[in-house]
Amino acid sequence: MFESISTQAHKLIKLASRKNKTINNINSKTKLLTITSGKGGVGKSTFSANIAYTLSQKGYKVAVLDADIGLANMQVLLDLKPLYTFYDYLDGKVNLDKVLLSTKYKNITLIAGKSGFQTEKVQNSFIFSQIINEIINLNTYDFLIIDTGAGLNEYVKEFLTLSPNILAVTTTDPSALTDVYALMKMLSKDKTKLMLCYNHTQNYKIGETITNSLVNLAKKNRLNNNFMVEYIGNVSTSKCIPTTARLRKLFACEFRNEQVCVELDRIIDALLNNIK
Numbered sequence: 001m002f003e004s005i006s007t008q009a010h011k012l013i014k015l016a017s018r019k020n021k022t023i024n025n026i027n028s029k030t031k032l033l034t035i036t037s038g039k040g041g042v043g044k045s046t047f048s049a050n051i052a053y054t055l056s057q058k059g060y061k062v063a064v065l066d067a068d069i070g071l072a073n074m075q076v077l078l079d080l081k082p083l084y085t086f087y088d089y090l091d092g093k094v095n096l097d098k099v100l101l102s103t104k105y106k107n108i109t110l111i112a113g114k115s116g117f118q119t120e121k122v123q124n125s126f127i128f129s130q131i132i133n134e135i136i137n138l139n140t141y142d143f144l145i146i147d148t149g150a151g152l153n154e155y156v157k158e159f160l161t162l163s164p165n166i167l168a169v170t171t172t173d174p175s176a177l178t179d180v181y182a183l184m185k186m187l188s189k190d191k192t193k194l195m196l197c198y199n200h201t202q203n204y205k206i207g208e209t210i211t212n213s214l215v216n217l218a219k220k221n222r223l224n225n226n227f228m229v230e231y232i233g234n235v236s237t238s239k240c241i242p243t244t245a246r247l248r249k250l251f252a253c254e255f256r257n258e259q260v261c262v263e264l265d266r267i268i269d270a271l272l273n274n275i276k
């Protein structure tokens with residue numbers, strides 16, 4: 001008897017979490033941005049950390065949530081050894097204030113991930129909306145940036161569902177573009193917009209041309225007309241990016257005069273114009 005009630009409750013929670021609507025708290029200044037890609041290794045975490053830094057330099061307060069379930073990169077990029085992680089909160093071991101970690105960068109707070117965390121431990125993704133809502137309700141941060149893992153698994157989908165602003169990072173590699181198109185297809189069902197930027201892409205025009213092709217393909221395949229793709233820029237390949245990452249530093253901080261920083265600044269300007 002008990003078992004069947006608890007099974008039913010579990011199913012209901014799962015259902016509720018699937019039907020979770022986009023978070024849109026008009027009483028909070030915090031804007032929620034999820035950074036995703038489909039294909040792995042294209043630069044999501046690099047973009048998340050360096051976008052956070054560039055925004056922080058403009059005076060914005062930024063929180064970054066490492067949502068790559070089972071892996072943890074952001075604490076390396078932000079050079080921090082977390083005492084508590086996102087999962088201590090998920091496990092109910094600590095309250096939110098313990099997982100909001102100050103970084104060495106003024107105005108950047110990290111909610112860290114945990115490498116080796118077993119994904120099956122997260123019984124339902126309902127808990128994700130809880131932590132995101134809690135952070136937004138604090139009304140402390142201007143931005144909450146969520147760095148997702150690769151692929152379109154249940155967890156990534158949940159973060160995408162919750163987020164009113166989504167930025168996809170891709171390369172021009174055909175398999176990365178195939179994944180971005182799959183993402184467009186999925187998001188077009190219940191979102192109105194996807195921001196798109198290209199990593200490892202030498203000039204702005206290339207990204208624009210490829211975006212137009214993706215949009216034309218979407219039209220040809222009759223994806224939802226109300227869904228738009230907004231191209232927001234490119235970042236070239238640069239040795240300074242993996243070098244700074246290896247040193248647990250941020251290229252946007254260490255190489256202000258490099259071309260990649262100029263490119264990132266353009267992305268930030270477009271992001272600020274598009275984010276809601």
Ligand SMILES: Nc1ncnc2c1ncn2[C@@H]1O[C@H](COP(=O)(O)OP(=O)(O)OP(=O)(O)O)[C@@H](O)[C@H]1O
Nearest residue numbers: 040041042043044045046150236237238241242245
């Ligand atoms: N524009 C670039 N030029 C040179 N190297 C880059 C560039 N962007 C990212 N990298 C390097 O590529 C590697 C992968 O980047 P990153 O970890 O940000 O990708 P990711 O999409 O977050 O990967 P994952 O899917 O595993 O989470 C890192 O070593 C990073 O330093």
Ligand SMILES: [Mg+2]
Nearest residue numbers: 044045068073
């Ligand atoms: Mg990553």
